[in-house]
Amino acid sequence: MKIYSDIEWEEKLNELFDYLINGKLPDDVQCPSPKISREQAGNILWFLQEVTGIIPDNYEVCAICGDVHSDIRYFDINGKHYCYGCQEYAPVGICEECNCVEIYKHKSYSKKDELYLCKDCRRARRAKK
Ligand SMILES: [Zn+2]
Numbered sequence: 001m002k003i004y005s006d007i008e009w010e011e012k013l014n015e016l017f018d019y020l021i022n023g024k025l026p027d028d029v030q031c032p033s034p035k036i037s038r039e040q041a042g043n044i045l046w047f048l049q050e051v052t053g054i055i056p057d058n059y060e061v062c063a064i065c066g067d068v069h070s071d072i073r074y075f076d077i078n079g080k081h082y083c084y085g086c087q088e089y090a091p092v093g094i095c096e097e098c099n100c101v102e103i104y105k106h107k108s109y110s111k112k113d114e115l116y117l118c119k120d121c122r123r124a125r126r127a128k129k
């Protein structure tokens with residue numbers, strides 16, 4: 001068996017997804033694809049990681065682009081993963097002041113400060129003035 005680097009794992013897992021979902025294969029290979037949904041492919045990935053342990057468990061599917069990433073953040077607040085490239089478009093984020101509290105963006109934007117702020121930071125800013 002081949003030993004993969006992080007980036008190669010990411011590449012190979014996305015190839016697996018492309019095969020499972022779209023039936024895409026390298027030119028010299030033929031094998032019918034199950035053509036399953038991305039969500040089902042995610043379930044297979046989960047099984048191979050958590051149940052069989054044959055794939056490292058630091059790879060997750062991004063809720064926006066649907067690709068497999070190792071460089072990905074999990075948000076407790078809505079239970080989803082977002083890769084770094086997609087976090088800008090995610091409905092959730094991190095308070096831009098304390099950099100630790102998870103927030104829903106639509107509830108947390110302060111026009112006055114032009115920042116996404118958690119409740120506590122918002123309150124602290126108002127108290128200062
Ligand atoms: Zn993404």
Ligand SMILES: [Zn+2]
Pocket residue numbers: 095096097098099100101117118119120121122
């Ligand atoms: Zn905060």
